[in-house]
Amino acid sequence: MTYKPSDEQQAVIDATAPVILVLAGAGTGKTTTAAAAARNFLQLADTRRAILRRQAVLAGRRTRLPAQARVLFLSFSRTAVTQVIDRAAGVIGPHLSRIDISTFHGFAWRIINDFGQHHGYPGPQQILSIAEAKVPGGEPGLTYDQLMPAASTLLRIPEIAGHYAARYGLVICDEFQDTDDTEWAFLQLIAPQARRMFLGDLNQAIFTAMKNTDPARRTALAEALPGAITLPLPAASHRDPTGILPAAADAARVRNFDHPAIGEAVRTGRLTVTRCTPGDYNERVIELIRAARTRQHTVNIFTHTISATGLLSDTLANQGIPHEQVGFTEAYGEAIAAQHALLRFALNIPGTKVRRALAVYIAANTRVKGGGLAPLAQQMLDKSNPALEAALHPLAAELHQTGAAGGSEYDQLADLIAGAYSRVGMFRGEETWAAAIPQTRAAIRQLQGGAPYADVAETLTAARAGALVGAGNQRPRPIQVMNLHQTKGREADTIILLLQEDEYHGGEGEPFTAGSKLLYVVMTRARQQAHIIVPTAPHPLWRPLVDRCENEGEPADILPILTG
Incomplete structure (x- = not known):
């Protein structure tokens, strides 16, 4: 255009x-x-x-x-x-x-x-x-x-x-x-x-x-x-040329839930709200994603917490839905580092700290109240989990054997590293591990082509650093999952906001001057449709919008929107 x-x-x-x-x-x-x-x-x-x-x-x-x-x-x-x-x-x-x-x-x-x-x-x-700094035994460096x-x-x-x-x-x-x-x-x-x-x-x-x-x-x-x-620019949105969603979002920002734009957004199917019990959240999100992709929409899914983003990402991965976790640059960067450590271990490079690298990756994917190490990360370091040790020993033997075989087995080596996630039972962060694999495979292909290991190590180290500081520029996937505070600068054809019970929205009350800005930002990410999934008892920040949408009734064209 x-x-x-x-x-x-x-x-x-x-x-x-x-x-x-x-x-x-x-x-x-x-x-x-x-x-x-x-x-x-x-x-x-x-x-x-x-x-x-x-x-x-x-x-x-x-x-x-x-x-x-x-x-x-x-x-x-x-x-x-x-x-x-x-x-x-x-x-x-x-x-x-x-x-x-x-x-x-x-x-x-x-x-x-x-x-x-x-x-x-x-x-x-x-x-x-943050994860690297938590795990003892690392090299000196600079924090964010x-x-x-x-x-x-x-x-x-x-x-x-x-x-x-x-x-x-x-x-x-x-x-x-x-x-x-x-x-x-x-x-x-x-x-x-x-x-x-x-x-x-x-x-x-x-x-x-x-x-x-x-x-x-x-x-x-x-x-x-x-x-x-x-130099101000006029208020007209190029994201939604109809102006319906931007007007509804602006009305919600100032808590004017009686504004006609909100009713129009609901009646035209551009804004929908669903109350769900915890057991129904995932089914509803997956239903909306598949309907949107049938219509060839790009999709952004927003959750309220980093933990909720990680859990939803794991669910989508288990359902075979390719996506990108936005805001998990640390987990992605430390996945590259952990896979690099596995490669070093297979090649018998001196000084490899593979257990520590895996512990850092686990820590990057798991938030612990109080800021300590996740139990699995600690068990990785102190060798105190019999099931984990039983999984690590055969993996170590296979890595050594395949690495010693050299170039003819390098494809198998890449497969071993890719499969290490499920074998070790890390259970959190599968998408970031999978996202790092192409980088690791490319490095292994360098070795296969005769490149010295020092060049490969430099490539993987630079890739980790680039991921951690947000220097990468890979194309985003059509489906992205992120928490609410990662929404700035995004846009998608369809956005899905997943709100759950007992989520903390700060100590604000009406008129929610700060919280309503978040509501506005989320709604204005959508080019065509915004779907909000809320618990049966929504937080007061969102409740007036939910009530207004429900009072408008289900739009006449919602069925074809959801079924594609």
Whole structure:
């Protein structure tokens, strides 16, 4: 589809102010407009560079031209980064390779790896995930919380600051209202002379309590930067051109449940609510997924907790429904590390800590109240579970035997590592283990082709690090499962919200000023349909919406919607 900007979007594209705040609601085209602005910036920079070249030729002098301009686009999550690439590709065209799109942590990690070895961070640094830090016996490294402060220290060194000053002429930050103080300070240190474009929506500020952010203060700070201008976009959603779901979501955000848009959303089948008992949750979700996929819809399923996301993912895996767990980058990264450890064990590489790697992976998939180690992870370390030991010993023997056989058995080696999940009985995180297998198979094929093990180890280590900091850019699967706080920047044809009993929504009461923003964000992810599954006694945050939807009655066209 050809991008045709509105007058307001064109104003953003043409703006040359040092700082531009683009404030707009969900689905209004902020990202696409920013991509078009980036293209315009690069084209103008190329034109200026060509003029300098031509002037130098005509004057008969040799002139060192500035490097080709580049743009940095910072976002908060790997999947959001991937979707930025997808949305931007058609707008930016051949200039896409000159836009660096990264998460905050990913960009900090890049700075540390590129420059840290000469300034206090020697050698390739290990990222200490939350799970990695829990399990004793690991190597030293940097935690997530240490990445941006370390990178900020490096950016204060004139030579490093100069590198990024020469590299970037425009820095774009998505969802800037959600930056905390560390992220905001880090952002200001990156090429500070470059133009800034901040994309945001105060109505989507859902991380205030979780990240201790102050969206109003952040907006005021951005507006106070020298030369800053604010360019709002019109409220019309490009995600749902009918405007029905966006209008219903906006009404729900301000707790106006009598608004006609909510009734219209229900009557047209764009919004449905189902009350379920715990035993019926999975059946209802699977029914809705299969109906949506029959209609070739992409599907996002939102749960309220990380634990619920993991359990639902395991259920879908058992039902043979391919999907992606969004927000489980740690589990995916540690799956790569655990599979790498199994490969090292099979190849008899000295210093392999395969038990520890498996314990870290188990810890990454299992949250324990109080923050301790999951029992299975501890049993993996202290060898105290007879059933686990009975499974590990034959697996170890087969790995050694197959690894010793060399290239002719490498396909079998990959199969052994892929099957280790079920043999060990890890019971949680099957999707992330399966997602890591293609990376491991590719590494084993490198060995099969004659590559030295050191190259393979470097590939797998880099893949783990990239996963942990959200630097990957693989295409998202048509079905994605995530918790509610991973919804920002997503969109799908069909969204399914699964709410269960006894879920904590904070200490808020009516009018649920913060909670209603979450309701708004969830509903505005859908292009065509939003399905909400609630317990028989919904939380007060959701209950008025549930009551209003039920009072409208079942829409006439709900049967064909569900059956495809």
